[in-house]
Amino acid sequence: MGTIATCAVAYPADGLTMIGHLALPAGVDRRPAVLLGPEGMGLGDVECRRAEALAELGYVALAFDLHGGRYVGDPEEMPARCLPLLADPDRMRGIGRAALDVLRGEPRTDPDRIAAVGYGTGGAVALELGRDGAALRAIGTVDALTTDRPGGAARIRCPVWAGVGSQDPIMAPAQRDAFTAEMQAAGVDWRLTVYGGALHAFHHPPVDHATVPGVGYHPRHAQRARRDVVDLLAECLSVPEAQGA
Template identity: 75%
Template sequence: MTAVTTRTVEYPADGLTMVGHLALPAGADRRPAVLIGPEGPGVDDVPRRRADALAELGYVALAFDIHGGRWFTDPEEMLARCMPLLADPDRMRDIGFAALDVLRAEPRTDPDRIAAIGYGTGGAIAVELGRAGVELRAIATVNGLFTGRPGEAKNIHCPVWAGVGSEDPIQPPAQREAFTAEMQAAGVDWRLVTYGGALHAFHHPITRTDQKLLPGVGYHPRHAERAWRDVVDLLAECMPIGSIMGA
């Protein structure tokens, strides 16, 4: 593992002051960079640790915010914030664009090698950046399989990887099929991995005692590890660190 430097970054988006977590690998050279979007409740230590883990692998990583520094423990409050957001592609794009501007402004970022990954609402935002025509090297979304406006998926010019739990009632088979049909019709290089027996947010450990869960939400440690490896493999395929990692 290489030494990682982290810092909190504040920036405006969606009428809020967002609070992101930026992780930088050792060295001073430019590196491929990754946006990391959080689950619906917001940014907690889980996406921060993901950013740190990617920085250890040699990437610049920004865990971006979606709620102005807030983390929702009450799922009803979270849904009241997220559902209108998920229904408004322009708002999702604005949140993603603002985070992208922060990542591009970091001197360590190679602006020609940026990927977007995300979970739930953050994953939907990652895909929406692709639909908006942002030049990304890869997109990954876990539990964020939402269809966009008709025809806009043709603007995605990079591989899209998606993951979902087989028992996820929030992302049921019909929703998954609509998402993959959209990708296929647009000629996108897409993959969908279904993790058997997993619920919604299967990748997110329960880290707080005050956290309330929606029905159909549950952590699956084995599949969480597998999904993370799948995302890392996608990044290695599309944005290899190469000689930086001694390859």
């Protein structure tokens, strides 16, 4: 087997020059593709490695940017940047659409087989792409049980899988209930996995800077969530070699 290839991709969105991380599987044929959204801190090494792991499984993967090439590690600056974004579905859709256009424009991408997977703020962007009617085969989110304007979910055209920690204070039970009620009312093919005992960002290895309260890494559930994402992609994008994580 050959090796994957990676490169940085610059593109405009949200009034910024975004710098995404593109990972291509070995070969020259068209492959199903995954748009990968980062947490609120922005695109970092963890998301880049996730994109590369997906390329090793045979997917074209683009980890998109949120902050114009910046990683916002300051726990005070990050909410100041992300909370207004999360409150503005149109901005999130613009960020997602710009990245999706880049992924569709990649010659290795099969434009009829694209999924969006995101974590935290990136997961909210993935959901907003679905609510905006984007032609996706699957949406997967972790720590992103955002709800939308009434009736928005009716435009989602693919299965939705969501994962959340049971002890996540940011995605509290009331938010879980609102999310699942929205999906159910819209007739979406949805699933919610609750990982017992896990906090917010349970999937993200520890970082070397301060974080907001309620965040904590759970290695066992992180592995399970990774497998759940891979299973979703294998089911909806039909890649037989997508096994393991």
